[in-house]
Amino acid sequence: MNEGSISRMWEDYKKNNPDAPDTYEAWAFGDSKEMADELAELVKSGTKTATASNYSLYGDDEPLPYSGMHNIVLDGEGTAAAVIVTTTVDIVPFDEVTEEHAWLEGEGERTLAQWRRDHEAFFKREFAESREDFHEKMPVVCERFKLVYK
Secondary structure, X not given: OOHHHHHHHHHHHHHHOOOOOOOOEEEEOOXXXXXXXXXXXXXXXXXXXXXXXXXXXXXXOEXXXXXXXXXXXEOOOOOEEEEEEEEEEEEEEHHHOOHHHHHHHOOOOOOHHHHHHHHHHHHHHHHHHHOOOOOOOOEEXXXXXXXXXX
């Protein structure tokens, strides 16, 4: 992580938004440098306004996202790319994620069929490390956000 770029972005954001909280999370989308770069660009362009994550990976050391939560999105090098604010969070079974959510994620064809293919593969990679199994009813954290600074 490029801590300098992260703190600079947050300081710049706070100058123009003095009511912003003192805390934020900094992270990259995906599980590769290329995916992080691609998704950070989609966020910066305003195309990507939602994300989905594996509910089972949250715990005491990583709390669930919440409305109003500020996040700094990182690119594949760990450099700050944008500040987003979570607007809504819903936890739904994988097979109940909506076409609208797939569209808001902004990736590829933006279809539910593609979302399911891509996310099933992604979640299976995550589960490989925890020795859990993917299934259609697994809980998914569906988060919507707005871009507030880039």
